[in-house]
Amino acid sequence: MSASFAAAALVGAILSGTSLLYATLGELVGERAGIVNLGLEGIMLIGAAVGFAATSLTGDPYLGIAAAALAGVVGNMLFGYVVITRHANQLAAGLTLLFLGFGASALVGRPFIGAIITGLPRYGGFDALVWLAVPTALLLYWLLFRTRWGLAVRAVGEDPAAVFATGRRPELLQYQALAVAGLLGGIGGAHLSVALTLSWDEGMTAGRGFIAIALVIFAKWNPLWAVVGALTFGGAESLQLALQASGADVSPFLMNMIPYLLTLVVLVFWGLKRRSAAPAALGRTFFGVE
Amino acid sequence: MQRDLAMNLHGLATPAARQRAWRALAVGLAGLGLFALLLILDGKDPLRAYRDTLIYVFGNTYGFSELLVRMTPLLLTSVAVALPSRLGLINVGGEGQFYMGAWLATAGALAVPELPVWLLLPLMTELGFVGGALWALLPGLLRAAKLVNETISTLLLNYVAPLIVSFFIFGPWRSAESSSYPQSPAFTDAARLPSLGSTRIHLGLLYGLVCLALYGWLMSRTRWGLEMRAIGGNAEASVRLGIPVAGYVIAAMAVAGGVAGLAGMGEVSAIQGRLVANLSPGYGYMGFLVAWLAGGSTVGIVVMAFLFAVVSSVGDILQITQGVPYAVVNLLMAIVLFIVLAERGGARR
Numbered sequence: 192m193s194a195s196f197a198a199a200a201l202v203g204a205i206l207s208g209t210s211l212l213y214a215t216l217g218e219l220v221g222e223r224a225g226i227v228n229l230g231l232e233g234i235m236l237i238g239a240a241v242g243f244a245a246t247s248l249t250g251d252p253y254l255g256i257a258a259a260a261l262a263g264v265v266g267n268m269l270f271g272y273v274v275i276t277r278h279a280n281q282l283a284a285g286l287t288l289l290f291l292g293f294g295a296s297a298l299v300g301r302p303f304i305g306a307i308i309t310g311l312p313r314y315g316g317f318d319a320l321v322w323l324a325v326p327t328a329l330l331l332y333w334l335l336f337r338t339r340w341g342l343a344v345r346a347v348g349e350d351p352a353a354v355f356a357t358g359r360r361p362e363l364l365q366y367q368a369l370a371v372a373g374l375l376g377g378i379g380g381a382h383l384s385v386a387l388t389l390s391w392d393e394g395m396t397a398g399r400g401f402i403a404i405a406l407v408i409f410a411k412w413n414p415l416w417a418v419v420g421a422l423t424f425g426g427a428e429s430l431q432l433a434l435q436a437s438g439a440d441v442s443p444f445l446m447n448m449i450p451y452l453l454t455l456v457v458l459v460f461w462g463l464k465r466r467s468a469a470p471a472a473l474g475r476t477f478f479g480v481e
Numbered sequence: 482m483q484r485d486l487a488m489n490l491h492g493l494a495t496p497a498a499r500q501r502a503w504r505a506l507a508v509g510l511a512g513l514g515l516f517a518l519l520l521i522l523d524g525k526d527p528l529r530a531y532r533d534t535l536i537y538v539f540g541n542t543y544g545f546s547e548l549l550v551r552m553t554p555l556l557l558t559s560v561a562v563a564l565p566s567r568l569g570l571i572n573v574g575g576e577g578q579f580y581m582g583a584w585l586a587t588a589g590a591l592a593v594p595e596l597p598v599w600l601l602l603p604l605m606t607e608l609g610f611v612g613g614a615l616w617a618l619l620p621g622l623l624r625a626a627k628l629v630n631e632t633i634s635t636l637l638l639n640y641v642a643p644l645i646v647s648f649f650i651f652g653p654w655r656s657a658e659s660s661s662y663p664q665s666p667a668f669t670d671a672a673r674l675p676s677l678g679s680t681r682i683h684l685g686l687l688y689g690l691v692c693l694a695l696y697g698w699l700m701s702r703t704r705w706g707l708e709m710r711a712i713g714g715n716a717e718a719s720v721r722l723g724i725p726v727a728g729y730v731i732a733a734m735a736v737a738g739g740v741a742g743l744a745g746m747g748e749v750s751a752i753q754g755r756l757v758a759n760l761s762p763g764y765g766y767m768g769f770l771v772a773w774l775a776g777g778s779t780v781g782i783v784v785m786a787f788l789f790a791v792v793s794s795v796g797d798i799l800q801i802t803q804g805v806p807y808a809v810v811n812l813l814m815a816i817v818l819f820i821v822l823a824e825r826g827g828a829r830r
Contacts (some may be wrong), residue, residue, distance in 0.1 A: 218715075229632075229636075232717065237781075251666065266667070269819065272823065273819055273822045273823050277822065277823040277824075279822035279823065279825070280822070281772075282571060282573075283773050283822060284819075284822050285772075285817050286573070286766065286769060286770070287818040287819055288771075288815070289766075289814035289823060290766070290811040290812075290814050290815040290818065291811070291816075292810075293763075293808050293811040294808055294809050294811030294812025294815055295812055295815075296593060296808075296812065297806040297808035297811070297812075298519070298523060298805070298806070298809045298812060299807050301805070301806055310547075314581070352613075391806055393806060394808070397640065398637070398639075398640040399632070401637060401640070402637075404633060405633055407635065408633075442648050442651070442652060444644045444645070444647045444648035444651065445644070445648055447644050448640075448641050448644050448645075451637045451638070451640045451641050452641065454637055455629070455634060455637050455638075455693045458628075458629045458633065458634070459623065459629055460630050462623070462626075462627065462629050464630030
């Protein structure tokens with residue numbers, strides 16, 4: 192392996208890991224507030240389609256990213272209404288959000304298939320979202336573990352009734368966490384279409400949303416570990432691209448399996464350790480205190 | 482959380498059916514209305530699409546028969562969700578199990594094409610079942626060993642199975658006769674499930690109905706069903722009662738995967754006659770929603786599978802007549818489901 196090959200793989204790891212990192216951080220904040228969102232994949236798809244469409248219409252990739260972030264928030268608020276206010280089952284609602292993402296992104300993206308856009312400008316080889324990815328993780332770490340708001344959000348994830356007893360509103364905190372999650376999920380999706388591929392294809396996120404959900408477990412619900420996880424999986428993806436570019440004779444289909452199988456293997460190892468760091472009330476529906 | 486969903490999956494059976502039917506109708510109409518509004522905003526003509534769908538689906542026997550064709554895989558993939566849900570397991574891997582069933586059945590069809598039909602079809606059916614079962618066995622084992630939650634593992638495997646199929650049809654099984662479009666060689670006649678008359682309704686529908694009936698019987702009339710429901714109700718107590726919980730978890734996942742695999746076998750054998758990429762327009766995921774909406778009841782599964790077949794023909798019509806991508810039909814399903822979730826959610830504790 193030559194040095195240039197390794198360098199290319201590293202650059203690729205950072206580029207494809209960025210989108211995963213934003214999505215993972217978003218899911219992580221939501222889960223800290225006790226909400227599993229299996230619809231992250233749908234949010235990413237919406238972000239990718241809306242981001243690409245808005246960039247194509249306005250010619251400004253930053254506006255595209257902003258529109259994608261907004262669309263992500265809107266999608267998650269809809270999900271939030273169903274699971275928080277209406278107390279619906281989180282897994283079923285999450286899969287419904289996935290369906291919504293499939294459909295809405297196909298509708299929005301359809302007129303823009305084949306459109307040519309100028310992607311996010313790069314500074315020193317990387318675009319602004321890449322440079323901001325790790326600071327975002329640090330910011331979230333600070334928010335979650337060093338502020339009153341973060342303490343309250345984490346408390347909701349552990350025991351909503353206790354938060355209620357301290358005079359805060361668990362539902363409001365969950366909505367806020369989901370808004371942050373939607374914002375980051377939308378940005379994660381848009382980074383794929385507006386900074387990496389510069390194109391829109393139906394279903395282009397290809398399960399990254401589910402890998403991100405698994406990465407939250409890998410990261411033990413800690414934003415800093417999420418950076419490590421996203422880089423590792425971005426690396427797996429870029430290694431596969433670099434191998435193909437170098438003309439290695441391995442089927443692309445077999446290599447495309449690597450991220451999913453690697454995710455599964457990592458989860459098995461984490462399962463073996465038998466120490467769960469999951470928020471205690473994760474996935475439970477809080478029906479209020481009468 | 483898992484138990485909540487499992488409860489939802491089978492807690493809604495039968496009573497007050499008429500009132501529920503009216504509410505379902507209202508929900509359906511509201512969903513269609515909202516979806517129409519979105520299409521109008523996009524400059525499409527949804528009313529024409531709805532009318533076209535009605536004419537196509539209910540206007541002649543062929544159109545109607547196509548509904549049954551679409552229902553067939555949905556019946557099987559929803560049983561694949563309903564069965565494990567009784568134990569509190571969430572199998573979201575119907576999509577992957579469907580592909581693996583299709584894959585292994587194809588392996589049989591291509592390996593021994595000279596077998597007579599009465600040997601080859603049972604063999605392919607068995608292989609279809611085994612393919613799906615093996616694909617669900619891994620999540621079942623990981624769950625039974627308390628290593629990985631089956632929800633996330635089945636979801637991840639959904640993305641691997643179509644890649645295996647693609648690997649084979651782009652590689653070892655690539656048909657020489659079609660260089661532009663990758664697919665396996667066509668099956669021999671002996672490897673094709675028989676169809677009814679000139680329609681595409683095939684024996685797979687019978688597979689679906691038999692599996693559904695077996696599921697209903699197993700759950701309500703056998704000791705196995707009782708013990709599975711006990712596990713779903715209280716796994717801890719079941720362990721103390723001496724019920725082999727881990728064994729049930731593994732077996733239920735494998736059987737469920739096998740049933741979804743049968744759906745895949747039916748599609749390659751009867752509909753396609755060869756293995757192709759994009760075999761499923763999301764039958765596995767739809768099956769989850771069918772089972773969930775039906776509350777795990779057998780009659781409910783038939784009704785919901787039928788409704789999903791109608792909805793998915795709306796998607797076809799939109800694609801053919803107005804150039805709207807098929808995937809947009811997911812939006813219609815999502816709208817209806819969100820209304821159902823929002824309406825039902827708060828009622829249950």
